[in-house]
Amino acid sequence: MHNRLSDYDVSTKYQAKVVESERITPEDAEAEVRHLVLEVADPSFDFVEGQNIGVLAPGRKDLGSEVQFRLYSIANARDDAPAGAKQLEIAVRRCFSMDEFSGEREPGLVSNYLCDRKPGDEITITGPYGGAFALPNDEHINLLMIGMGTGIAPFRAFLKSIYKQHRQWQGKIRLFYGAKRGIDMLYMNDLKNDFANYYDEETFKAIEALSPRPAFDEPVALDKAIEEHGKEVWAMIQDPLTNVYVAGLETAREALDAAMGNIVGSAEVWRRTKEDLKSKGRWFELIY
Numbered sequence: 606m607h608n609r610l611s612d613y614d615v616s617t618k619y620q621a622k623v624v625e626s627e628r629i630t631p632e633d634a635e636a637e638v639r640h641l642v643l644e645v646a647d648p649s650f651d652f653v654e655g656q657n658i659g660v661l662a663p664g665r666k667d668l669g670s671e672v673q674f675r676l677y678s679i680a681n682a683r684d685d686a687p688a689g690a691k692q693l694e695i696a697v698r699r700c701f702s703m704d705e706f707s708g709e710r711e712p713g714l715v716s717n718y719l720c721d722r723k724p725g726d727e728i729t730i731t732g733p734y735g736g737a738f739a740l741p742n743d744e745h746i747n748l749l750m751i752g753m754g755t756g757i758a759p760f761r762a763f764l765k766s767i768y769k770q771h772r773q774w775q776g777k778i779r780l781f782y783g784a785k786r787g788i789d790m791l792y793m794n795d796l797k798n799d800f801a802n803y804y805d806e807e808t809f810k811a812i813e814a815l816s817p818r819p820a821f822d823e824p825v826a827l828d829k830a831i832e833e834h835g836k837e838v839w840a841m842i843q844d845p846l847t848n849v850y851v852a853g854l855e856t857a858r859e860a861l862d863a864a865m866g867n868i869v870g871s872a873e874v875w876r877r878t879k880e881d882l883k884s885k886g887r888w889f890e891l892i893y
């Protein structure tokens with residue numbers, strides 16, 4: 606989905622300094638995903654976990670586009686300190702698209718711009734946007750989180766917030782996350798494994814779904830992983846104290862829909878269940 610500049614209020618812009626840029630997928634992985642730490646000196650900038658920032662990057666003059674605008678999910682928890690510079694973290698996948706006419710791989714403008722920034726560089730950001738994809742205040746709520754690829758970012762922010770601010774979270778927390786190989790699991794591989802910090806938390810279980818398929822972009826076996834835990838997932842969904850969160854590319858939602866259709870026995874039953882979850886404010890989506 607393209608983020609159209611005209612759909613967002615970009616009247617307030619902030620300068621953000623790149624403090625760190627680290628590749629978090631191995632060199633031989635197909636996908637280059639970088640973890641960027643940004644610092645915003647303007648104290649009026651603030652965010653909550655689950656929000657996205659807008660990035661304004663120079664467009665391609667030859668194509669007549671001056672500025673390009675894209676959204677990125679914030680991957681860290683807010684700092685409790687009310688004043689001073691704010692740090693925010695994003696996970697950016699270096700994207701390419703296929704030119705329909707030449708058949709050549711074209712670098713995506715904004716993700717390549719971000720991945721090429723070096724520590725010390727300044728970028729222009731806007732926002733934050735979105736507030737609906739948020740953690741509940743009630744610590745008894747169960748959280749069922751399903752994500753793929755860079756869809757892990759808002760969940761990383763949630764978990765950092767939970768274990769920083771609500772050490773006594775009572776609800777169950779289940780994260781289903783898909784990638785091609787173990788090493789491609791963002792924030793869960795040998796290069797960067799900060800989810801490991803939470804593995805001993807009694808309430809938290811991360812369930813990895815590794816794809817048997819060769820290409821990173823192809824649908825992963827997330828559906829299979831969800832189905833394997835079908836009983837638990839279904840019990841959670843039926844519990845009025847569970848919120849369901851889905852994040853990432855459309856394929857994450859498709860994987861969930863396919864798995865849930867199989868678990869409940871029909872796509873139609875799942876569609877109605879989903880409508881019910883939506884109407885009760887228990888369904889949250891961040892799909893792009």
Ligand SMILES: Cc1cc2nc3c(=O)[nH]c(=O)nc-3n(C[C@H](O)[C@H](O)[C@H](O)COP(=O)(O)OP(=O)(O)OC[C@H]3O[C@@H](n4cnc5c(N)ncnc54)[C@H](O)[C@@H]3O)c2cc1C
Pocket residue numbers: 606608657673675676677678679695696697698699700701702712713714715716717754755756758854891892893
């Ligand atoms: C609410 C929201 C949150 C987002 N959060 C993130 C995020 O946390 N991290 C992130 O990397 N992107 C995120 N995106 C996508 C991001 O806004 C851009 O679309 C992406 O970086 C591609 O922009 P581009 O200018 O480089 O390339 P474009 O020319 O716009 O796109 C190039 C190709 O990349 C595909 N693509 C776009 N995003 C991804 C992705 N994340 N993984 C795989 N393929 C992709 C597109 O479908 C297209 O085929 C988010 C989008 C939305 C709407």
